Amino acid sequence: PISLSTAVLRDQAGRPLGAVETFRDLSALEQLRREIKHQYTFEDIIGKSEAFQKIFALLPDVAASESTVLIEGPSGSGKELIARAIHNLSPRRKRPYVVVNCGTLPPNLFESELFGYKKGAFTDAKQDKPGLITKAEGGTIFLDEIGDLPPETQVKLLRLLQEREYHPLGNVEPKHADVRVVAATNRDLSKMVSQGGFRDDLYFRLAVVRMTIPPLARRREDIPLLIEHFIRRFNAKKGKRIEGVTPAVMEILMRHPLPGNARELENIIEYCFVLCHNGLIDVKHLPEDLTEEGSVM
Numbered sequence: 001p002i003s004l005s006t007a008v009l010r011d012q013a014g015r016p017l018g019a020v021e022t023f024r025d026l027s028a029l030e031q032l033r034r035e036i037k038h039q040y041t042f043e044d045i046i047g048k049s050e051a052f053q054k055i056f057a058l059l060p061d062v063a064a065s066e067s068t069v070l071i072e073g074p075s076g077s078g079k080e081l082i083a084r085a086i087h088n089l090s091p092r093r094k095r096p097y098v099v100v101n102c103g104t105l106p107p108n109l110f111e112s113e114l115f116g117y118k119k120g121a122f123t124d125a126k127q128d129k130p131g132l133i134t135k136a137e138g139g140t141i142f143l144d145e146i147g148d149l150p151p152e153t154q155v156k157l158l159r160l161l162q163e164r165e166y167h168p169l170g171n172v173e174p175k176h177a178d179v180r181v182v183a184a185t186n187r188d189l190s191k192m193v194s195q196g197g198f199r200d201d202l203y204f205r206l207a208v209v210r211m212t213i214p215p216l217a218r219r220r221e222d223i224p225l226l227i228e229h230f231i232r233r234f235n236a237k238k239g240k241r242i243e244g245v246t247p248a249v250m251e252i253l254m255r256h257p258l259p260g261n262a263r264e265l266e267n268i269i270e271y272c273f274v275l276c277h278n279g280l281i282d283v284k285h286l287p288e289d290l291t292e293e294g295s296v297m
Helices: 027-039 050-064 079-088 107-115 151-163 189-194 200-206 220-238 247-255 261-275 288-296
Strands: 002-010 016-025 069-072 097-101 140-144 180-185 209-212 242-245 279-281
Touching: 050 079, 050 209, 069 079, 079 097, 079 140, 079 180, 107 151, 151 200, 189 200, 220 242, 220 247, 220 261, 242 247, 247 288
Parallel strands: 069 180, 069 209, 097 140, 140 180, 242 279
Antiparallel strands: 002 016
16 A cells, blocks of 8 residues: 655746656555554444443353353444354354344234244144244344343243243144344343343343443444444445545534434434535535534534
8 A cells, every 4th residue: 555646846937847756655554554443343343442342352252152142232232243243253153143123023923933833823824834943043043122022922932041942833842942042132121120021030041141232422432433434334335435524523423422323323424425425524414403413512
């Protein structure tokens, strides 16, 4: 890597006499940039905050184990990236990785989707259907938003964790399951346990290893790194050459509460890419609610 500067030499009348080109070797600077980037990046996770440095230190050992993991943190904070990293670094990385969103399916369908069913188990069961646990055999199953798990399914998930077996609907004999369970939640499960909304025995089975991600507002030193990461991603995706953001934009984003965490920040940068065509993202490219908020501040 080099930097190149050029200048035209002119006489007093403005006529060109020649040109000067200056080349500067940036190898050492580029190597330093790569080392810093590597220090604050793990898999697809980016962060220099103390919280993320602790997570980076834990991940290899957690991934190498077979322990159940509970990832806690607000929506949009990166829980799914950590779950994926645990699988990618584990001995199961060549086996399936199956994601289950516990909050998207109604309770009456959730059990059949998770555990599967046998032909004739209910009226519309025309043939056997393997559940998501079967599809994850040998690999990892990621239970996202585990706090939304229906109470009746909590009991059966507990059996899976304790006995490593489960019953598909309509099946008399239990099936053995060779899966690793990683769960995530944006809710306070310990509080739900005390209020009777979540089984305490299941909670303790899930929380063998607990990893907590604080909201982005409590780790603002990660914001510039994430902005740089999103700009690189959208440059590659949209074929643009945006270099960064102006100091004014950085100040607004550093002061914004970002209730949607990293996902909200990514959406803001994507919005800016719609309006900005080259150079730096400026205040005029930000969503109006952010500029109004900045003017109030």
